[in-house]
Amino acid sequence: MSPPPPTSLGAIVFLAACSTEFADPGREVGPAVADGAAYPTEVHTPTTLGVVDTPLVDVNGTPIGVACATCHGPDADSAWAARPGEPFHTGTELDHGDLACDACHDPADRGRLHLADGRSLELGDTMQLCAQCHGPKFTTWQNGAHGGMNGYWDTRRGPRLRNHCVDCHAPHAPQIAPVTPMPRAHDRGLHGEE
Amino acid sequence: MQAPPTVPDVAPTAHTRTYPQFLWQALRVATDGGLPFYAWMTALTAVFLVGVNAFAHQTVEGLALTAMSDHVSWGMYIGNFTYGVGLAAGAVMMVIPAYLYRDEAMHDVVIVGEILAIAAIVVSLAFVNVDLGRIDRIWHMMPVVGRFHWPVSMLTWDVVVLSGYLFLNLHVVGYLLYTRFLGRTPDPRWYVPFVFLSIVWAVSIHTVTAFLYSGLGGRPFWNTAILAPRFIVSAFVTGPAFIVLALQVVRRLTHFHVGDPPISTLVAILRVTVLGNLFLLGSEVFTELYSGGTHTASARYLYFGLHGHHALVPWIWSAITMNVVAGALLLSSSARRQLWRIDVACVLALCGVWIEKGLGLIVPGFVPSSLHELVEYLPNQLEWKVTLGVWALGLMVFTIGLKVAIAVFSGQMHAQKGAA
């Protein structure tokens, strides 16, 4: 039962509230939930990393992706990358501050990333990389207040799936593009609609 | 109408014979009259039936048939409910002179006001009922069997005061007519306390109705302490204005004696209340428009239109014009020599307040909505039909009540010799 509201009618409201108790008090609340986090919170693994689309399409019209390592080997870039007018990365818009490719990509192995202190990272570890610059956002994310989630708010009762930074933000152009909103309600009387 | 437990000089057992006799004769009187009476009642019945039919459609297909929406969720019906309560409360303006100031001339015709109160309450209750989404669940509101959310919900207060006022007036009217029917002098102990109670009660019904709206913090247009005083004063416009007209109709069409003094008294009251109503309205308008800001959006919408929406602007300015002209006519005319000008003023005041308290008060409370969406409202044909049907019902109640009262007062209806 909530405390009575701090109005001059508080006492009356409280009295009335008392009169609205359940006839069967056992029905007022359900069973308690046992303590302890039983289910994991997972972070979604991005599936689009390490591949770049090419202008080529397969028989179904799907763009053919090419792994970074195809051109950017561990030792040196292959002849593909050196080809003048190469078609790769043309779809890659770089709009991420003043960052150069090598600010994140390992110059020695473009299929890997590196932190500011030089430590090498797997492509899948982008989160740590992003957090270097976007600390407060990362803190917010860690506290469940950024990036969205699915599943259970109560992890004692079920698992939760969190989004990864790059699920929403393209690493090369992290600003989210405008979207078309979903349709609004056609209210009775609103703007001539019945 | 209820019989009193005892009337001093009639044996208690006699009432079992005389009271049914009273009801039977009342029924005969109610269905008997000249051509104008039949024409009038037939017309009212026709309008009433149109309303009943519209209401039946609305009940089956839902309130979707009305022009109301989630944005303007009350409209014509609740506006008329408010006006009806005012009419009922205003009838007390005959009772106060008659009983508090011992105005003998008014005392002779005060029953007209009491019958008006009954008819107006019937109208008000009917308007609340036609506005319900689930009239089949009305029993949920009954104390004990339902869950009557009293005293927290102002709507439950309204049910209490409206039913109370209805019963008070039914008792007073029923008692007075029945004792007259028996040829006895009414015993003051059996009705004077109830009359005095009804005076206080009349103020309460319209105050509580105002509190329905003024208690809502989320609707700044209504959330004003001046609302209850405005309601009371405008009630004291409509009640007397209606009675002035009704008394003249009675005087012309029946043998019931209606002298000039009661009309003069009511006109004197009207001269004050019409101006008082305009003054309160002006105070409201000033406060809203001078301060400005988001909270005054409804007032701006009502008087001038907002963002290209101005459905109510012609209505409210018509209402203000009618009230101003009514005030001017009342102040400049003699009730004795220029009664027709007074009559015009009464009609204008009735219409003016009807707009002001109906569409002009209820609808702007919702425009713009609490999220500042602008959805306009004007009643549609179905709502007009139901509304006119309810008023026709009220006029039938009023007509029959008057007819029976006049028959009793003129001696046309009396207990058979030997029965009493």
Add this chain to the structure above:
Amino acid sequence: MDDTSRRDALKVGGATLGAAAFARALAPLTEWEPTTSVDAFLQRHYKELDPAELGTILRRLEDETLEDYGASVSIEDVRPTPGVRFGYALNLSVCIGCRRCAEACHQENNHDRPSHQSYIRVLEIDKGSIDLEKGRTDYDHAVPRGDKFYMPVQCHQCDNAPCVKVCPVEATWKEADGIVVVDYNWCIGCRYCEAACPYHARRFNWEKPEIPAEEVNPDQAYLSNRVRPAGVMEKCTFCLHRTRKGKLPACLEACPTGARVFGNVLDPDSEIRWVLENKRVFVLKEDLGTRPRFFYYFDG
């Protein structure tokens, strides 16, 4: 025939005609199906039902949904969990106004399809103001626009709820976990709560909702998303059919930016508590004293 009896005959004739006309006027009522049975008509208030009675009612409502909508559904009575008080916060800095929350609500809560109703309304407001008068809900252009911010509004589950106060029949009340619910089978449809709500959070069923069978969400609860009858009020219940089982509300899952944070404010480790303690949160129309359990905040 003397005058009196002729008059009486005329009266009887008139009365007969009148009665016939009255019956004719009321004829549409023969198609009225307000309640399907005497049981439904006499059904008592939710709080007065014992578990057996409630069980019977739930099965009856499931049968009605099958009959009226052709959908097999399960209607449960999900009760609050002890030690849980819900809170909801929304980050206005990241909301882009895409109305995905409103859409998810529309589908999750079995709203009327033709009107595309939803418990959530998204306002597009000029930056530099939180004056609702400077907001619009009818935008259709691509979002977000740089000069605007977006504010979804739904039921704030107020602790001092005006809607609960005004209800004349106690058809709406606040539950132990803070959710304001409606007994759709007790509401009389007077719409006083709709007038009282400062957040446009309540909706009225102006007519019977229309939903194709395949679109009916079968996972339903008595106090939340079961298909509502005509003529009664409805409102957001923080998806209690989900949240009381530990799940996140549908609007939160649908949010593509993670602007929404939901949880148990009594749990000091919960996300909602972190937001309330670390962000500068505010409530809408705080001056009205409604004490909402729905909070807004900006990053910063």
